[in-house]
Amino acid sequence: MYSLSRRLALFMVGMLVCGGLEAALAYWVVGARGVEGVAYSVLLCAVPGLLTIYAGDLLKHADLSAYVVLVGTGVRLLFVMLGMITIGAVRPDLGFREFLVWLIVGYMVSLALETWMVLLPSKVEAVK
8 A cells, every 4th residue: 555655755865875885996996987977877767767757656456557568668768768869879988887787787677676666555445
């Protein structure tokens, strides 16, 4: 029995914890540019995740959770790829170690968190 706001908050807390751990490791490995890359990666992965969780709540009554996860994965991939290309064009000094490796980790964590949040039972389902 999780409300939409609680699922969104849990997702963001998970992403921020992941981003914090990544930022500490990135600073240790490559310095401040790594932390900047982590910030971009968390932002690129959190936005489509929040949208997918919201869409999953809207379509919960039709029991379309599996389709929401599938479409959400596609939306996330498109959003992250466009963001990666944009950041690569604007900040070419952020290479693999400064940005892409953290984007890959953030992508996987956000996908897992998003799927978990979409598949959690909502308050509407618990009442039935």
